[in-house]
Amino acid sequence: MIEFQKVSKQYSGKSMALSDITLSIPKGELFFLSGPSGAGKSTLLKMIAALERPSAGILTVNGQDIGRIKPSGLPYLRRNLGLIFQQQRLLSDRNVLTNVMLPLIVVGTAKSDAEKRARAALDKVGLLDKALFAPLSLSGGEQQRVAIARAIVNKPQVILADEPTANLDRASATKVLDALKSFHGVGATCIISTHDEQILAGAQRVIYLNQGKLAASESAAFGERGNA
Ligand SMILES: Nc1ncnc2c1ncn2[C@@H]1O[C@H](COP(=O)(O)OP(=O)(O)OP(=O)(O)O)[C@@H](O)[C@H]1O
Numbered sequence: 001m002i003e004f005q006k007v008s009k010q011y012s013g014k015s016m017a018l019s020d021i022t023l024s025i026p027k028g029e030l031f032f033l034s035g036p037s038g039a040g041k042s043t044l045l046k047m048i049a050a051l052e053r054p055s056a057g058i059l060t061v062n063g064q065d066i067g068r069i070k071p072s073g074l075p076y077l078r079r080n081l082g083l084i085f086q087q088q089r090l091l092s093d094r095n096v097l098t099n100v101m102l103p104l105i106v107v108g109t110a111k112s113d114a115e116k117r118a119r120a121a122l123d124k125v126g127l128l129d130k131a132l133f134a135p136l137s138l139s140g141g142e143q144q145r146v147a148i149a150r151a152i153v154n155k156p157q158v159i160l161a162d163e164p165t166a167n168l169d170r171a172s173a174t175k176v177l178d179a180l181k182s183f184h185g186v187g188a189t190c191i192i193s194t195h196d197e198q199i200l201a202g203a204q205r206v207i208y209l210n211q212g213k214l215a216a217s218e219s220a221a222f223g224e225r226g227n228a
Contacts, residue, residue, distance in 0.1 A: 001027050002048055002158070002189070007057035009043050009212075017043045019212040021057070025191065027157070030184045033193040034200055035209035041193040042085075044209065045160045048191070049081055050074060062157065079107065082151030082188075084161035090135040090146055096122065097131040100149045107154075121149040125179040141172025148179045152188075159183060161192045165199065173199070 002025040009018040018040045025031055033041045046052040047059055050066050059066040064077055090099045100121055104114035122128045125145040127138075135143055144164055151159055161180060165173035177192075177199060184190040192199075200206055208215040 001025070001060075001062065002191075003058075003060045005058045007047070007054045007059050009040070009047065009052060010055045016212045018047075018209075021214055023207065023214065025189060027189055028184075028187050029189055029205060030181065030203075031189075031191045032200060032203040032206045033191060033209065034195065034206055035215065038211075039209040040212040041209055042162050043212075045085070045162050045191065045193060048158070048160055049083055050077055079154060080157045082154065082156040082159040082183075084144075084147050084151050084159070084164050086162060086166075088147065090143060090150070092134065092136050094135075095132050096127065096135060096138070096146050099135060099146060100153055103150060103154050117153055118149070121153040122146070124152070124182060125149045126175065139172065141168045141176060144168065144172070144176050145179055148176065148183070152183050156188065158189045158191070161190070163193055163195065165194060165196050170198070 004021045004023040007018060007021045008016055010016050021044070033044065035041055043052060047054060047066060048061055050069055054067050061077065062080060064073060069077060090096075091102075097115065097118055100118035101111075101114040104117060105111070109117070119128060119131060122131055125148050127142060127145055127149065130138060130142065135146060138146065148161075148164070159180065164180065165176050168176060173196065180190055180192060194200065
């Protein structure tokens with residue numbers, strides 16, 4: 001459960017990036033986050049990952065108060081989060097498999113087990129056949145799916161994706177979204193920011209932000225788009 005209670009965020013010397021946000025995201029939900037450029041979407045996602053702290057209000061993620069979390073609490077929080085952010089690029093001097101193994105290796109998983117789980121994650125996003133390729137030899141959409149595999153390899157409870165289909169053609173965007181949805185299908189909470197009208201048209205729950213404010217929160221009457 002992720003709970004924003006009157007949360008605001010002001011970067012130093014700037015106007016409010018987020019203003020008075022009250023919002024509950026129950027466990028296991030698939031939420032989309034939309035709104036114009038500068039609306040505060042990335043800021044909202046970064047706060048859930050404690051990459052930014054609220055300036056006012058209370059944000060709790062799985063019971064942890066993000067405003068009060070100590071540096072020693074961050075590894076525990078982040079272990080339960082899968083992050084797909086633009087700035088988290090794949091390591092270009094390691095192959096795809098090694099990139100996906102890294103989150104497991106850093107928490108001390110044995111190499112053979114890490115490899116097995118990384119291969120399973122790559123299989124899930126349809127890229128097992130590219131395991132030994134260099135990331136830069138893959139298309140943008142494939143690299144994004146590797147980033148998803150890396151984010152889900154730890155089986156986190158929550159996955160946060162910041163514009164995961166930006167700059168992708170329709171076919172690649174669909175594959176990226178389907179990979180995220182399959183992860184949601186096994187019980188994780190997924191929050192995905194997007195400008196993509198086609199994705200939003202089939203979304204069940206959309207949170208709209210505008211100039212840092214919650215513009216609307218919508219549950220569409222129709223069901224979620226199938227995995228076509
Ligand atoms: N590190 C930062 N320092 C200062 N201001 C920031 C910082 N990050 C974001 N902002 C400002 O906060 C506001 C919200 O930015 P944010 O990146 O959250 O919007 P966004 O909805 O994700 O935009 P986009 O769709 O263009 O990625 C903007 O006015 C932005 O300039």
